[in-house]
Amino acid sequence: MAKPARQTASLSRSPGRPREFDVAKALDKATKVFSERGFHGTSIADLTHAMNLAQGSIYKAFEDKRGLFLAALQRYRATRAEKLRKVIGAEGSGLAQLRRALGFYVQSSHGEEGRRGCLVVTGAxxxxxxSRDMARDVAAAFDRNEALLMELVRRGQKDGSIAAHIDARAAARMMLCLTQGMRVVGKTGRTRADMQAVVDLALTAIM
Structure with a gap:
């Protein structure tokens, strides 16, 4: 898959003096702030400081704080989905792939990243x-995650690594609740071992 071209935004600081900035890097910086503080807890001043941009530049590029948040959310979800697909890979049993998927959330739920939190869970x-539109977007994001987890469970049932009598949909929903709960609890400061122990125990329920 071809990598997307590097995006820049060109903004006028004064007549004849355009200011360019890397949109992806700016959105990544905004994501960190929104994830830590939530949408309402984040001020424009917080964002200008983190993004190293003038307030006028943010408004010109994204219209308002909500526009910036939605752009950051879109990039965050796309980036996370791509990383998750790579972590899962194509090798191994369904159980092994599911374990790797859950391990991806373990990695995101401890240390500095864990304390920062998840943009979907915290802000969206x-x-x-x-916002009814945002509610639909959040529900759709959770539905996609659940569908992926269910696919892995069914793959494991097909190859015998996951018990055949397990309700695949219920198992996937349990794992969804587990992963999202891990992102919330991770904000309180947990170790990798803490999170891995939860995953290991959850997996015993479907083996």
Missing amino acids: TELSAF
Whole structure:
């Protein structure tokens, strides 16, 4: 798959003096702030400081804080989905692939990244209470994650690495709740061993 071209935004600081910035890098910086503080807890001042951009530049590129958040969310979801696909890979049993998928969330739920939190869980879920469109987007994101987990469970049932009598949909939903819960608990400061122990125990329920 071809890599997307590097995006830049050209903004006028003064007549004849355009200012360019790397949109992807700017969005990644905004993502960190939104993930840590939530949408409503993040101010424009927080964003200008983190992104090293003038307030006017942010408004010109993204219209408002909500526009910036939605752009950051779109990039965050696409980036995370691609990383997860690579972690899962194509080798091994369904159980092995599921274990790798859950390990991806273990890695994201401890240390500095764990304390920062998940943009979907922290920010998008917060916004969904006030926006019907955002509520649909969050539900769709969770549905996609659940569908992927269910595919891995069914793959494991087909190759015999996961018990055939298990309800694949219920198992996938359990794993979805587990992974999202890990992202929340991870904000309180947990070790990798803490999170891995939870995953290991959950997997025994489907073997």
